[in-house]
Amino acid sequence: MPSTPYISTALPGTGGSIKLHQDDFQVEEIPLYPFAGVGEHAYLLIEKRGISTYTAISILAKAIGRRSVDFGYAGLKDAQAVTRQWISIEHEPNSRFEKLELPTIRIIEQTRHRNKLKLGHLAGNRFTVRIRHEDWDKAPSMLAVAHDRASAVFQALSTSGVPNFFGQQRFGMRLDNHRLGMALLKRDAKKFMELWLGSADESVDRGGVLQARRHYDAGNVSAAYSAWPGHLRAERAALAILQKNPVQHVKALQGVDIRLRRLLISSLQAHLFNKVLELRLPNLTSLVDGDLAWLHETGAVFDVTPETLAVEQLRCSRHEISPSGPLFGYRMTSPRGIPAEIENSVLSAAGITPDDFRQAGPQKAKGARRAMRFFFTDHKISMGKDSRSGYLELAFTLPAGSFATVLLGEVIKAPLMTAPEM
Numbered sequence: 001m002p003s004t005p006y007i008s009t010a011l012p013g014t015g016g017s018i019k020l021h022q023d024d025f026q027v028e029e030i031p032l033y034p035f036a037g038v039g040e041h042a043y044l045l046i047e048k049r050g051i052s053t054y055t056a057i058s059i060l061a062k063a064i065g066r067r068s069v070d071f072g073y074a075g076l077k078d079a080q081a082v083t084r085q086w087i088s089i090e091h092e093p094n095s096r097f098e099k100l101e102l103p104t105i106r107i108i109e110q111t112r113h114r115n116k117l118k119l120g121h122l123a124g125n126r127f128t129v130r131i132r133h134e135d136w137d138k139a140p141s142m143l144a145v146a147h148d149r150a151s152a153v154f155q156a157l158s159t160s161g162v163p164n165f166f167g168q169q170r171f172g173m174r175l176d177n178h179r180l181g182m183a184l185l186k187r188d189a190k191k192f193m194e195l196w197l198g199s200a201d202e203s204v205d206r207g208g209v210l211q212a213r214r215h216y217d218a219g220n221v222s223a224a225y226s227a228w229p230g231h232l233r234a235e236r237a238a239l240a241i242l243q244k245n246p247v248q249h250v251k252a253l254q255g256v257d258i259r260l261r262r263l264l265i266s267s268l269q270a271h272l273f274n275k276v277l278e279l280r281l282p283n284l285t286s287l288v289d290g291d292l293a294w295l296h297e298t299g300a301v302f303d304v305t306p307e308t309l310a311v312e313q314l315r316c317s318r319h320e321i322s323p324s325g326p327l328f329g330y331r332m333t334s335p336r337g338i339p340a341e342i343e344n345s346v347l348s349a350a351g352i353t354p355d356d357f358r359q360a361g362p363q364k365a366k367g368a369r370r371a372m373r374f375f376f377t378d379h380k381i382s383m384g385k386d387s388r389s390g391y392l393e394l395a396f397t398l399p400a401g402s403f404a405t406v407l408l409g410e411v412i413k414a415p416l417m418t419a420p421e422m
Contacts, residue, residue, distance in 0.1 A: 004165040005278060006410050008156050013413020014146035014392060016133035018405075021388065022050050024130040025081035027404075029074060030123045030397070039114035041072070041088045044097060047106045052079040056105055057087060063100055064092065072117035075125070075400065078169065084108070088117040124399045126378075129408060130391040143383055143390050150381050150392060153411050160285050161322065161373030162410065165277055166270035167403030174204050181268030184261055185352065185360050189249035193242070196256075197224065197235060221246055234260070261363040269327045269365065275346045276325045277372055280339075284373055287316050287323055290337025294324040294371040296399075301333065301369045322373045329367020330358035374402040 019025045035043055048056045053076045054068070061068045070089055077083035094110045136143040171177045176195055183192035193216075200213035212227035216239075225239040238252040245251075277284075287293060291304040293312055301324050304312050315321045326332055326343050332354065334340055347353070357365045379396040394411065398404060 004163065004274060004406060004409065005281060006413065007160055007163050007281060007284060008153050008410050011153050011156060012149055013153070014131060014133075014149050014411055015414050016131040016136075016146070016392065016412055018129055018131055018408060018412075019080050020132050021130075022080065023082050024132070024391075025078060026128040027077055027081055027083040027085075028126045029077070029083075029085040030126060031086060032074070032121045032123045032400075035111045035113045037111055037113075039112045041090050041113050041116055042092045042094050042097070043086055043088050043111045043113050043117070044107050045084060045086050045109035047082065047084045047108050048077070049082050049104050050080065051104050053077050053085065055079070059102055059105060060087070060089075060100075063102060064089075064096055066092075074117050074119065074122040086117060088113065090116060120400065122400045124397055125404075126395070126397045127404045128393065128395045129404065130384075130393050131408075131412065132389050132391050134389075136390040136392075140390065143392065146392050147381060147383050150394065150411050154376075154379055154381065157376070157407070157410060161319065161375050162402070162407050163277055163281060163284060164325075164371050164374045164402055165274050165406045167405040169403070169405065170270045171267055174199075174201060177264050177267035178271035181264040181266070181271075182350075182352075184264055184363055185268060185356050187359070187361070189253040192253055193238065193249050197239060197242075219246075258362050262365075265357075265360060265363045265365050266327075269329070269367070272328055272346055272350060272352075273325050273370060275349075276343055279342050279346070280323060280325070280372060284323070285316065287313050287321075288338055290335050290339050292324045292333060292335045292339070292369055293321045294369065295321050296371065296375075303336070319375055322371045324369040325372045327365075327368045327370050328352070328354060328357060329365040330354050332367025333369060370401070374399055376407060 046056060046060075053073055057068050057071045057073065061071065066089065072088040074086060077085050094112065097107050097110060100107060131146075133142070133146070136146065168175060176199070180192060180195050183189075183195060198213050198216035200210055200217055202210065205213055208227050208229045209232075212224045215221075215223035215227055221239060221242045225236060225243050228236050228239060230236070234256060237255050241248050241252040241255065287304050287309060289304060289306050289309055292301045293304050293316070294301055296319065312321060323339070326334070328347060335343065354367070357367060376396045376398055379394070382393045384391055384393055394408070396407070398407070
């Protein structure tokens with residue numbers, strides 16, 4: 001999947017790399033509402049390092065003898081980072097967590113509340129990111145140039161807004177989650193297994209996983225099962241079924257966690273949204289007749305008509321509203337006119353109809369609208385040097401659902417190089 005295009009193409013980027021060290025990328029969740037301090041649910045603010053939200057919850061669940069699904073969380077946080085986020089668990093005393101010592105996880109605050117945390121229950125996230133470049137130590141004046149370039153990009157984006165692309169992390173390490181989602185949508189279990197268990201790629205696959213994928217591609221399911229690492233239980237469970245009967249793709253797919261299947265469908269929706277947004281990018285700051293405008297304060301959408309276009313464009317310029325784009329589904333509200341033509345062209349090119357999202361079984365998707373741009377707040381740009389190298393530090397707050405890597409891409413104007421996954 002290629003990098004998303006930039007809206008600030010006229011401005012040069014800083015260059016450099018992110019996430020070269022875990023603490024170069026820090027995220028702190030901002031809750032959507034104040035917690036009551038009382039209730040049936042224990043709320044824990046955890047700090048995790050180098051692991052995903054799912055892994056952190058799995059570790060906590062094992063430590064207290066509960067299931068991962070018993071925990072609530074408001075959002076998924078980067079694995080290759082230091083992140084702070086709230087999670088909840090019902091019917092557990094706070095004292096249960098006071099003496100827990102866990103690898104890669106630290107519980108830094110506790111409280112209670114009346115309901116389980118659910119996905120989306122956050123106002124936004126605060127990011128602190130360090131960009132590093134090997135040339136900045138050789139020529140410190142280049143770091144000052146990078147500082148000025150970053151300032152210019154932030155200034156431009158504060159006017160235009162940032163394209164609300166889904167970042168590459170939504171598409172997985174292999175950047176194929178949307179393809180897996182398409183296989184699910186088309187109810188093609190065989191294709192799903194070919195992508196999920198095979199399709200070996202030396203650029204991302206390593207060790208036993210690479211060997212297992214090669215075996216699966218060659219049709220040797222038993223060898224694939226033997227080679228697949230033991231901690232990847234879901235893949236091994238599917239391979240165990242296929243080992244007994246290589247054509248039981250549907251049965252193997254039924255054993256895949258429904259949460260993963262829904263995530264993959266959402267990745268397909270994200271891919272299609274990005275396609276629409278790319279077509280709208282040259283006119284991102286303008287509304288047109290037929291748009292469904294997004295009200296940033298509430299997330300409501302409403303129709304823009306010829307009679308209201310001039311007034312709504314003024315509100316768009318004041319950052320109160322923005323054009324919205326599709327998270328396609330069988331009940332999604334569609335725009336009119338040119339916006340509808342653009343969205344329909346993307347759906348048609350993918351060979352999909354809205355009703356396909358109804359027929360997708362347990363992972364069916366109703367659909368929704370999403371703002372085509374977002375705005376950052378409280379940004380700060382500074383230069384520094386530590387024992388590793390000189391760096392450019394960017395701090396900013398983003399609304400829930402937007403991706404810091406999209407904003408960073410506008411600043412850096414280069415592939416977002418990161419340390420390789422272990």
